[in-house]
Structure formats: C-alpha cells, structure tokens
Amino acid sequence: MNQQANKDASFEEQEVDVKYMANRAGNFYNKMLYSIYRLLRFVKKRWYVFLVLIAVGVGLGIYMNASKSSRLRHELIVVPNFGSIDYLNQKIKDYDRLKLNKELISLNAGNEVYDLKIEPIYDAYNYILTDPVHFEAFKVLSDRAIDMEKYSKSKLASKNYKYHVLTVYTDGLGNTDLTIDKVLEDLNSDxxxxxxxxxxxxxxxxxxxxxxxxxxxxxxxxxxxxxxxxxxxxxxxxxxxxxxxxxxxxxxxxxxxxxxxxxxxxxxVVYLATKMMNIPVRPFLPYFITLPFLFVVCYILIAYFNSKIKSFKA
Missing domain, CATH: 1.20.58 (Methane Monooxygenase Hydroxylase; Chain G, domain 1)
Structure with missing residues (x-):
C-alpha cells in the first residue's frame, strides 16, 4: 500500500511539474508576442524617426566606404636569416609606427602604416626533410605519440619554419612601394x-x-x-x-x-622572397548596411530604457 501511494504521489508531482513548465512556456510565448506587438506599434508611431535614422545611416555609410577605400594590405613572404626570427617577431610586435610614419611623411610617400602582422607559413614536410636534426626530432616526438599536427603549428615549431608572411596595412593612396621599402630597410638595420x-x-x-x-x-x-x-x-x-x-x-x-x-x-637579414601589393581592406559588411542597423537598435534601446525610467518614477 505504501509503495502504491508513493508511486501515485510521484506521478502527481511529475504531472504538476509538466503543467508548470507548460504554463511557463505559454507565458513566455505570450510575453514575446506582446513585446513584438509593442515594438511594431512603436515603429509605426515613430516611423519618421526610423526613416531619418536609416537615411542618415545609409548616407554616412556610403561616405565611409568611399573614404576607407584607401586602406590597403600588402603581403610580403620573407625569410628571417641568421636566427633573427625572435628579433623579427618582437620588432613587429613593438613597431614604432609613429616614427615610421614621420619618416614616410618626410619622404612624401603619401600614406601611413596603421598595422603590421607576421605569421609563419606552415610547411612541416619541408621542415623535416631539409635538416637531419629536424627529422630525428620528429621521429622522437612520433615515438612518444605526440600529436604531430598540433606540434607543427605550435609556437616552438613555427619559429623554425623558413618562410613567414609579413602583412603591412597602409592608409592612403601614395607610393606604397616606397612604404614597403622603408619597412624592410628598418627591419634590416640591426x-x-x-x-x-x-x-x-x-x-x-x-x-x-x-x-x-x-x-x-x-x-x-x-x-x-x-x-x-x-x-x-x-x-x-x-x-x-x-x-x-x-x-x-x-x-x-x-x-x-x-x-x-x-x-x-x-x-x-630579412630577405623579401615575393610580395602581393595593394589588396583592398574591406569590412565584413558595408558601412551603409551596418550603420543604419546600429542607429535603429540604439534608438530602440534608448527609448526602452527611457520608458523603464519613467515607470520607476511613476
């Protein structure tokens, strides 16, 4: 009898939990529909404000797309010689772009460098076969069941790869070849x-x-x-x-x-093997799409918080 009573009580509790969750889901669904209704009513009431925000965002976005078209990236495949890879990485990390751009202005290059990045070209096959020491090291790592794919892309292994990609970002429509030459000259001055x-x-x-x-x-x-x-x-x-x-x-x-x-x-010291110049830097989405969306979202958030503040005061 006790066991049967316990089973009945457990069943009733589960039934109550299911009803409770169903009610919660229904309330959430109703609240969501009501929020969408309020938002649509707000948009309908202030349609002229949204229209102005979209128009301003599109216009400003078109202007920004046109003004940012001068941003370019230049990919240089370089060979750091004589154990200079650590020097090169640190130099790029702490590059004095202010000093560089002052020199570019004095040379009338017509553009400025706003970012530099460097990363290795992963070539584990060539790395292993071109040096017997590397080959023996990889044999030892393989015998110890170390993940070779993961190790080949580790910071320790990447320092030993021959080729690296140095990416230079410039802003301006001047002589980009002169800018790249100046960057390489500085890197080779140690x-x-x-x-x-x-x-x-x-x-x-x-x-x-x-x-x-x-x-x-x-x-x-x-x-x-x-x-x-x-x-x-x-x-x-x-x-x-x-x-x-x-x-x-x-x-x-x-x-x-x-x-x-x-x-x-x-x-x-840092040998330039080849280069790909003047590649346009584009945003993920055009500014004339992102700016109107951003303006509309900000306006809705401001209106929402303003209504909340008014409700607290009341």
Missing part, C-alpha cells in the same frame, strides 16, 4: 644581425667552393675511367663503385643548388 650576415655569408661561399671542388673530383674520376676504357665497356658489374659515385655526385649537385639559393637569401 647591427648585430648584419655582422652575422657578413660572417655566415663568407662561410657559405667557402662551403660552395668545397662542394664545387668535390664535384670536379668526381668528374675527374669519371674522365679517368673513360680514358682507361677506350672500348666503352664501363658497366656497373665491372665497376660496382660507379653507382656510389653517381649517387654522390647527385647529392653534391643538390647541395650546390641549396647553397646557391641560400646565398641569394643571405643578401638581407
């Missing part, structure tokens, strides 16, 4: 990294000389084999070391190509 540039470039030239000499030695061996076998019977079976020599020469030629590219990029 005394310490320029001293490192001279030392490391000299070492790279010495490395190129050694590789070229090694290639000449391999070619000399091939020439000697050719002169000793005038019947042209040089085969892999007769000379098993020939395959190793061909592999060695191919590896040396790849090293020579990499060193030649390195010499090009070592011309500057």
């Amino acid at each position: 005394t310490y990294f320029n001293q490192r540039k001279n030392i490391e470039k000299a070492n790279t030239l010495a490395k190129r000389t050694e590789i070229s000499r090694s290639i000449e030695q391999v070619n000399g061996l091939f020439e000697r084999l050719g002169s000793e076998n005038k019947v042209n019977d040089i085969t892999m079976n007769a000379y098993p070391e020939l395959a190793d020599m061909l592999t060695a020469k191919e590896a040396l030629l790849k090293q020579l190509n990499a060193v030649d590219v390195q010499l090009i990029e070592q011309e500057q």
